[in-house]
Amino acid sequence: MTGNPRTEDAAPVRRIDHVAIAAHDADAAAQYYEGTLGMRRVRDEEVAGTGSRLVWLEPVGMPVGGARFQIVQPLRDGPVAEFLARRGEGLHHVCFAVDDAAAFLAARGEEGSALFTGGFGLPCAFLGSAPEGMAVEIVGPAPGA
């Protein structure tokens, strides 16, 4: 295995869209990243479908195509609350921008991975194929993808 990518990939990932941490209280968690690291909060939203609150942070002057930082706070029982109970606060998932999440799932034979409306109102899915211990999300179409 030399790791060469497929030469004609119909649905590649384009960039890392964001990396997310899970936290019991997004405001408390954000203090470190806003205060010590000097990032700014660019969005604070509730995603009804997943029952979570998302706080989005960016480095000031982040380049176009840069990855955002997300804090996920569960608002009800579900996978994120279970993650927190099992592992505590910390890194939760990485999300890759793709041209079209539905087309990506079809091209990869991942129709079993459910599409949902995530942060910024964009189509997302967590990949059922992800290795054990990893949560891998895709998002798209997204601005700048």
Next chain:
Amino acid sequence: MTGNPRTEDAAPVRRIDHVAIAAHDADAAAQYYEGTLGMRRVRDEEVAGTGSRLVWLEPVGMPVGGARFQIVQPLRDGPVAEFLARRGEGLHHVCFAVDDAAAFLAARGEEGSALFTGGFGLPCAFLGSAPEGMAVEIVGPAPGA
């Protein structure tokens, strides 16, 4: 706490440089990201100081300023091997590009966080101030930081 960044921040983070997973075998772990996600391997190196192997992956055509994906494989006992024994394979740390890692540590009163030579031969440090459960690294100066 409204989350406003300091207006005059002498040493802000500039962008997310990379997100890293820890794995027992970087080649085995890379198969998913190269194969299913279509990323390409751009570097495979041993970092003597930390006793680890780093495999770096990028989305094909990643934008300038985009975040890379890193797989850390421990080559000897140490923090990464301990992480794997305790938590298993999965997300390990997030790294932010800064203008100058040493200056960042001084500006934040983090002189206790040890500078070391990391991937790409660049100056890095893990922040001792990071919240419990989080590993936060800085790197810089770095190309494109």
